[in-house]
Amino acid sequence: MLTLTHSQAAFKDAQSLMPGGVNSPVRSYGRVRCTPPFIASAKGSSITDIDGNTYIDYVGSWGPMIAGHAHPRVVKALQEAAARGTSYGAPTLLESEIARLIKSIYPSIEKLRMVNSGTEATMSALRVARGFTGRDKIIKFQGCYHGHADSLLVSAGSGAATFGQPDSPGVPAATAADTITLPYNDSKSFNRIMDGFGNDIAAVIVEPVAGNMGLVLPEESFLQALRSQTQAHGAILIFDEVMCGFRTALHGAQAYYGITPDMTCLGKIIGGGLPAAAYGGKAYLMDCVSPAGPIYQAGTLSGNPLAMTAGIETLRIITEDPSYTVRVTAHTTTLTEGLRQKAAEAGVAVCVHQSGSMFSLFFTDKDVKNFADSSAADQDAFAVYFQSMLEQGIYLPPSQFETCFVSGAHTDDDIRRTIEAAGTAFAAVAS
Ligand code: PLP
Incomplete structure (x- = not known):
């Protein structure tokens, strides 16, 4: 069970100081109904909160960290x-x-x-x-x-x-x-x-x-x-x-x-x-x-x-290194293929999109081509998936309207662990 005691206290305090406790809205985790971990440090592909939990990070500061944290x-x-x-x-x-x-x-x-x-x-x-x-x-x-x-x-x-x-x-x-x-x-x-x-x-x-x-x-x-x-x-x-x-x-x-x-x-x-x-x-x-x-x-x-x-x-x-972004893209492809496979095994309909080192996953049986399609995907299923992934040490953007980012610091083992965790998360969505 993930312990967020220090983050919960910090979030309460921050809410008395800043609107919604944050300096940019989506950080407040409003859509996924849980406390945002307050971050103490990050290195390579991982990020660590003030309770000492370490996660594999697919937020990457919302995109900038393509070389990994603290390169x-x-x-x-x-x-x-x-x-x-x-x-x-x-x-x-x-x-x-x-x-x-x-x-x-x-x-x-x-x-x-x-x-x-x-x-x-x-x-x-x-x-x-x-x-x-x-x-x-x-x-x-x-x-x-x-x-x-x-x-x-x-x-x-x-x-x-x-x-x-x-x-x-x-x-x-x-x-x-x-x-x-x-x-x-x-x-x-x-x-x-x-x-x-x-x-x-x-x-x-x-x-x-x-x-x-x-x-x-x-x-x-x-x-x-x-x-x-x-x-x-x-x-x-x-x-x-x-x-x-x-x-x-x-x-x-x-x-x-x-x-x-x-x-x-x-x-x-x-x-x-x-x-x-x-x-x-x-x-x-x-x-x-x-x-x-x-x-x-x-x-x-x-x-x-x-x-x-x-x-x-x-x-x-x-x-x-001319192959740098190509390698990150290849890692991302391994991950998105693994996500599709795990979702199929759990019997959960998903649409997984990838562009280079970016990907996202919608809970829908249709292709997503515009904002109306994206809004029609199942947000409740996303919240269950998100919470299960966080519990298992995978740090994703807390909204289906956001994109995940892979960096050059993500290892084969990170990708394998993320796919395994997704299997458990899809089972939770299906149950
Ligand atoms: N344009 C795009 C495509 C973005 O994704 C963002 C932020 O996520 C912005 C502009 C705004 O950038 P900033 O948050 O640095 O103001």
Whole structure:
């Protein structure tokens, strides 16, 4: 039986200090009805809580930790960097180094700007698209998450396109009205809207592999429609690869699917576990950004030397060995095949999706192609599965609307133990 006595006390205390006891909502474990373990440390593929429980970690800080926790090279580089000072608010060689590294992996990015979070990256990319085109309206897709900027916190009625309603109190209706939300993978709805309003659209923003409604894979014709329609109407196509970047494939979803966007947003991995993100793309768009151009965007800690150091070292680790991401993907495939097999043995219907080193599991007998499909999967079964996995030392994201991440530090034994644990968890779901 898992003991979480210290975490329970810490959570109670934290609830008196922070909204819901956390600094980001999904950490509160609301959907799975148990106490979140408070974390004391992490190393490689494992994470340890303040009660001394150690788990195999498939959250990976929600994606950044592709090289595993506390990688010795990242730790050493950070220690040396910290000794030289933690922030200068002035240009450094590190910023040019990470920019060059990112450009070499993502050739569609001709110029880029470093920021501190994925939210800032998408928000700023949209500002560039609006500033460049002189248009206000944007299109996003239901179930895609692009951070919490006002114009992106908008959902819509299912099926037909609607002009947006705010998803959260505090988002001005006037802001939401400029966001058109459409179902993911629905080229027909998208083509209809672009045929009608295409010349009013500043940008189409999409997770080319969607990871925020569980993992949902794009139909290639859908991504192709986004590219051809935006090109035809002079709208900017923005790929939000904050999550799938370097994971669907080393060179991203854009290389994997062979579609080149105008702009790309990156985050998570490029900070190596410290706060960093970036937006970039065609030079003629990025040259509109201040001080080269009139579109304002800035940041006190942007390009922070510690974040750049962790990002550079992580990118070096995954690029120096050309088989690194291929190996992590192969491990992930072993795991997803094992999960499917164990579910079948227990007689539990599941849909398991994988893209590179990301995967997720839905309790449904249908394929999951969009947010409506994902929402229709069995959340109660997921909670039973999640609790059983946690009890057995497997640390998963606490919601079916999230994606699991495998790192280069996960061993064959980690994968084998996870598959065994899933067998027990599926039996609990079936009972
Ligand atoms: N875009 C995508 C695809 C994300 O998954 C996230 C966060 O998970 C964001 C943007 C926002 O990033 P951040 O949480 O760093 O603001």
